[in-house]
Amino acid sequence: MSRCLVKGIPIGRDEPVRLMGVINCSPESFYKGSYVCSGTVLCRAVDMIAAGADIIDIGARSTAPGAPPLSEQVETERLEKALGELDGSGIPVSVDTMHAPVLERCCSHDIHAANDISGLRDPAYARLVADSGLPAFLMASDRQPGDSTTLAGTFTALETVVSRCADAGIDSYVLDPAIGLWTPERTTDLDWELCRHFDDFTRFGRPLLAAVSRKTFLGEPGNRSAEERLAASLGMTALLIDKGADVVRTHDVAETAEVIRMAARVVDRP
Numbered sequence: 366m367s368r369c370l371v372k373g374i375p376i377g378r379d380e381p382v383r384l385m386g387v388i389n390c391s392p393e394s395f396y397k398g399s400y401v402c403s404g405t406v407l408c409r410a411v412d413m414i415a416a417g418a419d420i421i422d423i424g425a426r427s428t429a430p431g432a433p434p435l436s437e438q439v440e441t442e443r444l445e446k447a448l449g450e451l452d453g454s455g456i457p458v459s460v461d462t463m464h465a466p467v468l469e470r471c472c473s474h475d476i477h478a479a480n481d482i483s484g485l486r487d488p489a490y491a492r493l494v495a496d497s498g499l500p501a502f503l504m505a506s507d508r509q510p511g512d513s514t515t516l517a518g519t520f521t522a523l524e525t526v527v528s529r530c531a532d533a534g535i536d537s538y539v540l541d542p543a544i545g546l547w548t549p550e551r552t553t554d555l556d557w558e559l560c561r562h563f564d565d566f567t568r569f570g571r572p573l574l575a576a577v578s579r580k581t582f583l584g585e586p587g588n589r590s591a592e593e594r595l596a597a598s599l600g601m602t603a604l605l606i607d608k609g610a611d612v613v614r615t616h617d618v619a620e621t622a623e624v625i626r627m628a629a630r631v632v633d634r635p
Contacts, residue, residue, distance in 0.1 A: 366570050369500050369537045372457040372477040376572045381635045382625045385614040386418035390443045395429035396579050396591040399616045407450040417622025423447050424461030430546050441467045448474035465489040482510040484526040491533035500537040511547025516558050541574040542566050546581050553582035564608035575610035577601050603628045
């Protein structure tokens with residue numbers, strides 16, 4: 366299996382399961398507990414690293430269903446304020462954006478990876494990642510982020526992402542099967558299906574990202590709110606580690622670090 370390096374941190378099947386802590390600079394985020402206001406980003410990031418995070422993922426645009434639109438200018442301003450706090454800290458940082466102009470501005474700061482939910486759909490974004498040498502976290506997407514509505518379609522979308530990487534000359538990347546309600550056509554049934562078959566995605570020979578933290582399907586049954594989905598998130602994380610997850614993206618770093626520590630003992634990860 367190929368490895369991916371983020372600021373010297375190796376990600377892959379023969380490596381420890383890595384933990385990506387989420388910092389949202391978007392007050393529109395579906396989980397209000399993940400919002401970090403300007404001026405407190407460095408403090409939150411330091412706390413996350415101390416609690417067990419390997420990488421901090423900074424985003425400034427909510428991608429939850431029904432989230433209000435946001436201009437690239439506002440997204441850029443939010444990210445640059447956050448990244449300005451982290452410059453010189455030495456903390457491994459990935460930037461969660463699917464817009465090439467936004468990523469280009471972020472490249473003037475200390476960033477170490479790009480997190481693109483559109484899976485390099487934009488050739489300009491792919492060129493920027495290739496030219497900068499940034500490793501990338503890339504979600505299964507065809508024409509828009511997470512637009513597959515079936516398990517088979519998700520495999521096809523990931524094949525497309527892999528082809529985009531090859532065309533752009535990008536060889537350091539992690540694949541994300543796109544669990545979540547990304548489009549109106551998707552249902553939580555697909556999320557459960559993707560989790561059941563998560564180990565099948567190892568066929569791509571690439572590290573895999575499990576990004577399920579507090580997502581809608583984990584509130585079933587009972588329609589539990591995001592604030593009530595911690596236990597389900599932790600349980601699903603343990604299962605996905607057993608099914609081959611190499612990176613776990615989470616809002617809840619300390620709790621997830623404990624899950625990773627325990628699960629790694631069972632599945633014989635370093």
